[in-house]
Each structure stands twice: as structure tokens, then as C-alpha cells.
Amino acid sequence: MLSWGRFRRSAPGLASSGRALLYRxxxxxxxxxxxxxxxxxxxxxxxxxxxxxxxxTLLTVSPKLEDLLRxxxxxxxxxxxxxxxxxxxxxxxxxxxxxxxxxxxxxxxxLAERGMSGPPPGFGQHVLVELHVETCVLSRAGEQVxxxxxxxxxxxxxxxRETxxRETxYREYTSNSHSE
Numbered sequence: 001m002l003s004w005g006r007f008r009r010s011a012p013g014l015a016s017s018g019r020a021l022l023y024r025x026x027x028x029x030x031x032x033x034x035x036x037x038x039x040x041x042x043x044x045x046x047x048x049x050x051x052x053x054x055x056x057t058l059l060t061v062s063p064k065l066e067d068l069l070r071x072x073x074x075x076x077x078x079x080x081x082x083x084x085x086x087x088x089x090x091x092x093x094x095x096x097x098x099x100x101x102x103x104x105x106x107x108x109x110x111l112a113e114r115g116m117s118g119p120p121p122g123f124g125q126h127v128l129v130e131l132h133v134e135t136c137v138l139s140r141a142g143e144q145v146x147x148x149x150x151x152x153x154x155x156x157x158x159x160x161r162e163t164x165x166r167e168t169x170y171r172e173y174t175s176n177s178h179s180e
Contacts, residue, residue, distance in 0.1 A: 001093055002149055005053025007133040011147050017138050021078040021088040022048055027113045032057065033075035034067035042067055048076065048131070051109045052102065055133070058110060058126035065127055068094040076131060090136040094129050103128045 008015035022028050028048040036042050044064050046057045059065045068074060072093040080087065097103070106128060111119060135148045 001132040001134050003053060003130070003132055004050060004055035007136075007149075008053070011136075014136055014138055014145060014147055017086075018078075018088040018090070018136065019050060021086055021138075022050070024081065025079065029079045031077045031079070032064060033077070034064050035071045035073055036063070036067055037070060045079075046076075047110065047113075049106055049109050049113070051106050054102075054106075055131045056106045057129050057131065058106065058123075059129055060122070060126055065129075068129060069096075074131060085139070085141050087139045088136065089139070090131075090133050092132045092134040094131055097128055097130050 002010060004015070022030055028050070030046060030048050031043050032046040033041055033043045042064055046059070046064075049056045049058075059068075072095070073091070074094055075089065075091045078086075078088045107119065107123070107126075111117075133149065135146070137147075138145045
């Protein structure tokens with residue numbers, strides 16, 4: 001599993017194309033797929049942000065956040081546009097950085113991308129999520145380029161312990177208020 005910065009250094013062409021497709025409408029937009037408690041898929045639009053060598057999103061306390069806290073696997077897919085067949089898709093695992101300076105930096109990037117002078121109501125309650133890359137697919141005009149991290153299954157060991165830790169973090173996020 002790689003941070004966006006490490007992925008970018010490992011596969012610069014793919015990362016550059018992926019960035020362009022994530023931001024092709026001027027702001028980061030993509031669909032985030034998570035795994036529901038019953039094992040089914042859940043897909044919602046999100047605003048990915050590429051900041052300080054990381055791929056982040058800010059999520060409200062919601063079913064998709066609950067999904068990631070319970071099972072950190074995700075899929076991210078760029079929004080389709082009428083004028084092309086290009087798409088960028090990646091899978092990986094979510095992390096939940098607690099660094100407040102990083103959160104401020106990501107929040108500032110979100111506001112700047114949208115030309116907002118201040119945060120919208122409830123913005124301080126959003127949870128910072130970092131998306132680490134395991135695999136990606138770049139699709140252009142029917143051709144696909146696929147990439148995978150060197151050892152995509154190394155994080156399976158100790159899964160039950162990690163799940164209990166995520167449940168504890170979820171209780172922390174839902175019981176504490178988050179401020180800027």
C-alpha cells in the first residue's frame with residue numbers, strides 16, 4: 001500500500017494521468033466505493049484532494065465513513081464525462097490521520113479549489129481520510145494500463161485486531177466534535 005506521493009514516484013505517468021482525470025472538472029470529483037456491513041457495495045460521490053503527497057477526502061459522519069472504519073478497503077473511480085472514454089480507478093485502504101495541521105492544510109485546499117472564503121456549515125465535523133493506493137487502472141479509448149503495489153496482501157495479517165481498533169476510532173469520531 002502506498003501513499004499518493006510514493007505511488008506518484010513509482011508510476012509517475014499513471015499518477016499524472018490520474019490527477020488530471022480526478023481534477024478534470026476543476027475540482028476533485030470521484031465515486032467512492034466501500035463495503036457495507038452485509039458485504040454489499042456502497043458507492044457515493046466524494047471530493048478527493050491531492051495535498052502534501054497524499055490523497056485525501058473529508059467525510060461527514062455517515063454510512064460510508066462507518067464502512068471505512070469497519071473495513072478500510074475502498075475503490076475510487078473518476079466521474080465519467082461526455083467527451084471522452086478516459087477513466088481512472090484505484091483501490092486501496094483508508095487511513096485516518098489525526099494531525100490537525102494536515103487537516104487544516106487539506107481543508108484549506110478544499111476551500112481554495114472551490115473559491116470559498118470560509119467553511120460551509122458543519123465542515124469542522126468532517127473526518128479526514130487518507131486513501132492509500134494498492135492498485136490502479138487507467139482506461140483510455142478501450143485500452144487499459146494496470147498497476148499494483150509490490151505486495152498488496154501484506155496488510156491482511158492481524159485483521160481482527162485492526163477491526164477492533166477501527167471500531168474504537170468510530171466511537172471516538174461519533175462522540176467527539178471536530179473543529180478547525
